Amino acid sequence: MALDRQHAHFLSEFSISLLFGELYTKIKMIISGLGLCLHLLLPFLTLASILLFSTSHKYHDYNATDVKLTYILFCCTLPLDFLLLLLGPAIAGFGFIKVSQYSLLSFHARKKRPTTLMKLATVVCCKDHVNMHCYIKHGPSDSSSTIAELVLGYVNDGWKGYIHNAASYKIFNNHRGEWTLKKHRLGHAKRLGWSLKMAFDRSVLFWHIATDLCFHHQSTTPRGQECAVQSRVISNYMAYLLSIRPEMLMLGTRKGIFMVACDDVELMLGSELATDVRGLAQDEHVRWEVIQGVWVEMLCYSASRCRGYLHAKNMNEGPELLSYVWILLSLMGMETSADRYQMSEPPETKEEEEVEGGEVGAEGRSIQHEINIHV
Template identity: 30%
Template sequence: MDSLLAVWNEWEIRMLVLTSLALQVFLLFFAGIRKRNVSAALSLLLWLAYLLADSIAIYALGYLSQTRVPKGVDPQTFKRTHRIQALWAPFLLLHLGGQDTITAFSIEDNELWKRHLLSLLSQVGLAVYVFTKSHPGADMLAPAVFMFVSGIVKYGERTWALKCASMDNLWSGMVTTPDPGPNYAKFMEEYRFTHEAGLQVEIVIEQERRAEATAATAATAVGVAEETVPYTDVIADASRFFVIFRRLFVNLILSFQERTRSQATFLRLTPEQAYKVIEIELSLMYDTLHSKAAVIHTWYGRLLRCLTLLSTSTACLLFNVLRHHKGKHHSSYNHVDVCITNVLFGGALCLEVYAVGMMLVSYWTFAALRSCNLSFLSDLIFRSIQYFHPERRSKWSNLMAQHNIISFCLLDKPTVLTKVLSVLGLKGHWDSWLHIRHIEVSHELKIVVFRELKDKTASIVDAESYRKFSNHRGQWALQCKGYYKELGWSVEVEFDESIILWHIATDLCFHSDDDTGDAKVAPYVEVSRAMSNYMLFLLVARPFMLTAGIGQIRFGDTCAEARNFFGRAGTAPPDAGASAGMVLGVSAEIAPRDVKGDRSKSVLFDACRLAKSLLELPPRRRWRVIRVVWVEMLCYAASKCRSNFHAKQLSGGGELLTVVWFLMAHLGVGEQYRIEAGHARAKLIVEKN
C-alpha cells in the first residue's frame, strides 16, 4: 500500500492536468452537437464534463500550491519537479477559460457571470502565486509569461461572453433609444397662441404610414410566386433578420416596418428555404446564449484570438528552445513532466487552431465579409460552409417527441420499481424514457404549417387581425370548415382540456377508420397524429411551454379512468385498436360531467363524444378538419409560450414549437408587433382673413 500510495502521489497532479485537457477536447468537439441532438446520454455526458472541467482545474491549482516536501523525497529533486509542474498553472487557467463551443450549459449559467468574474480574479491570483513560489528560472519564466497571457485572455473571454448572454445585458443591448415622440406641449402652445391672436387656425394630421396599408400590402404579396433563391441569400437574410428578431427572446416589441420587410422576404421564399432561414437564426441565437460567439465575432474578439494563438505558439517555442540551451543541465527535469508539458502545449495549440478554423467557417464570418463587400473572401468562406455545414443538414434536431395516452395507459403497469421511483420522485423521468419517442418532423407537416400561416396572412383585413389570429386555438379553423356549431364546444374549454379531448378523439378516429390507408387520406392522418402526440408530450413533459392550467391533473385523472375502464373485465385489451373500440362502444348521449360531477377532471368520454361527431363526417373531410385544428392549436401554443422557455430549449436539440413561433413572427402573426403606425405629422394651417 505504501508503494501504491507513493505512485499515486507522484502521478496525481499529472493525471489531473491530463484529465483537464481531455475534458476540454471533449467539450470542443461535442458541445456544439447538442443544438441538433436530443440524446439524453449526450446531454448527461456534456453536463458532467462541463462541471468536472472547472472543478478539476481549480482542484489542480490548489494542489500545485502545496510545496511541502514529501517524506523520502530528495528536496532538490522535488524542487526541480515542482518548478516544471508550476508551469502547468497557466494551462489550467487556459482550461478554465473553456472552449468556444460552450460557455454556459444552460441559460441560467449566464446569470452567474459575476461569480465567474470573482473566480477569474481569485484563480489568476492563485496561479501567479503557484508559479512565483516555485522560484522559476529564465527557462521557465519566459514561456510562462506568454501562457499567462493566453490563459487570462481566454478566461476573460468566457466571463465576458457569459455577461453578454445574460438576459439583463441582452435586453439593455437590444432595447431601442427612448422615443418621446413629437413635442406635443410645444405644438399645443403654438396652437393656443395663434388662436388667442384671433387668427383662424386648423390642425391637419398626416400619418407617416398606416398599419392598414401594411396589411393590404401583405395580403397582396401572398399572390407573389414563390421562388428558390441561392443559399448565399438565405444565409444573408437569416443574418440580417437575426439582428431584429433576436429581440423576441427578451420580450421586446417590433414595428410594422419590420413586419413588412420580413413578410416581403418570407412570402417569396419556398417553404423549405423559409424554414432554413429560421433554423440559421435559431442556431445563431444558440451561439449567442451558449458559446463565445458574442465575443469572438467582434473586431476585438478576432484580435484577441490572434493574440492567444501567437502567445501560445511563442510559449511552446521558448519552452523547448530555452530548455535545450541549458547545455548539460537540460536533462535535470523529469522526462515524464517534460513530455506532459509538451502534450499540454500541443493540445492548447491544436484546440486553438481548431477554434480559429471554426470561427472562420461560420455564418457570422460570412455575413460580416458580405456586409463589407469582400466578395472573394465571402465566396471562399461560403464554399467552406457548404462543405462543413451543408445546406441539406438541419441546423436543429428536426425531431418532435411523441406521447400517446391510450398506449401509455395500456403499458404503464404498477410494479415494485415504479413504486420505488414514485417515492424517489423519479417516476416522471422513467415515464419519459419508457413511453416517449421521437420522430422526424415530416416535410408534409412543415408545408401544412407554412401554408396555413400564409393563408391567415392573406386573410388580414386590419392590423388588429394579426393579434386575433394568434389567439385562435381551433375556432377559426372550425368556422372556416363550417363545423363550429357542432364541434366548437371542444375548443372553447380550457386549452389543456382541448388538447386531451382532441388527442383522444384523433386516436379513436384513427383506430376506427378503415380509410386511413387511402392514399388521399393517409397524409392527413400522418400529420394529424404526429401533431396530436406532440401536443400531448408538451402537456405532460413540457407544461411550462403551454398555458396548460391544470393539464397534468386532467391528464392523470383521464389516465386513471381509462385504466379502470380497460381493466373492468379483469384483463386489459390487447392493443390500442381494441381499446378504442371499447371506448366508442359506450353510449355518450348525456354529458359525462352531468353524471359524474366535477371532482374528477377526466375527459375520456367527452373525447368519445367528440370522436363520434367526427366519425359522422366523410373520411377525407374529417381528417382535414382534425389537421387544421391541430395546426391552429400548435400555433396558439407557440405564440403563448414565454420567450425564455423557447430560449431554454435551444440547447436540447430545439423544439418544433420554437420553430413555429419564429415562423409566425416572420409572417407577421402575433402580439409582438406593437408599433402599428409611425409618428404623425401635425401641421398648423393659418387661414387668411
C-alpha cells in the first residue's frame, strides 16, 4: 500500500492524537452534540458574565480594588476562551511525539565519574534509579517526522522490490537488519550476521554501542553527517526503550539487562562488532546508510511486535515514537502483533536462510558465548 509522505505523516499523527484523546482526555464529551454546544457557548457565557457584573456591581458596596481585579480576570478569560475555540483543533495533539534519548556509554561514564547529582543520590541510596531516570534527553523536534520518512521509504521499497507473495511478506516483516546488509552487498556484511541472530535485546545493545563508537570516531563529511545523526537518534531511542520501557521493546526483554550490560560494557567495547561496522565500507556515507538501515529495520521490528495495550498504557506521558511507527506500519499494510496471531507461519524459504543466516564467524561465536555468560 503506497502512501505519499505527507499523507502518511498526517494520518499517523491524526490517528495517534485521536487515540491519545480517547484514552486520556475528555474528547468524547467534547465531540458529542451536547459537548460541542457547551464548548461553543463558553465564550459567550463569559461575555454575558462581564455584562451582568458591569451592571450589578453598581448597586452593591464592593471594594474598588476587587472590582478592578474582577474585570481584569474576566478580560483575560474571554480572549482565552475565543482562542481555544478557534485554535483548539489545530493544537489538539500534533507535534508532541516523544523521541526520548538514552546512552549506555553515558550511563557507564556517570557510574565511573559520578556527577554532583549522582553523589547526592548515592547518599540516599537511589543512585541507580537517578542514573536511569534523571538523565533522559529528547531528540530534535523534527525527529519523529524524519524517522517517519525513513520508515515510509523502507516499507515502500519493500512493497516494490521484495514482497511478491505471502511468504516474502512474512519474511520482510521479520527483518531486523538483514535486508539492509544484503542490499549493500559489502564484504564485511556477512560477518555481521551473528549480531542480528542473537536475542533482540542483546542485538540492540551491541548495535547501540557500535553506533556510538562510530559516531564519535567519524570524519565530518556532509554526506555522512545526516545519516549519522538520524542513526544515533534511533539508536539512543532504542536504548531508552531497553532501559526504561523494556516491555515495549520486545515481549520477553529482561528488565535488568541494561544494568548488567553497564557492568560488562568493557567486554562489549572490546568485541569485534564495532570494528566490523566501521569496516563496512570505505565511503563513510555508505557506512552510515547501512547503520541507519539496520536501525530502521530494528525499529519497525520492535513496533510491529509491541502489543496494543502497551502502546495505550504508555501513552499517559505522551505518545511514544514506537506507537507512532506502529500506526504508520499498520496504515501501510505491514504486519502487527495482532495480525501475527491470525496468520499461519509460511515455510522458511531458501532466500530467508541466505538473508538472515549470514556467516557467524569465530569471533561472533566467541562473543555470543561470553555474553551468554555475563548477560
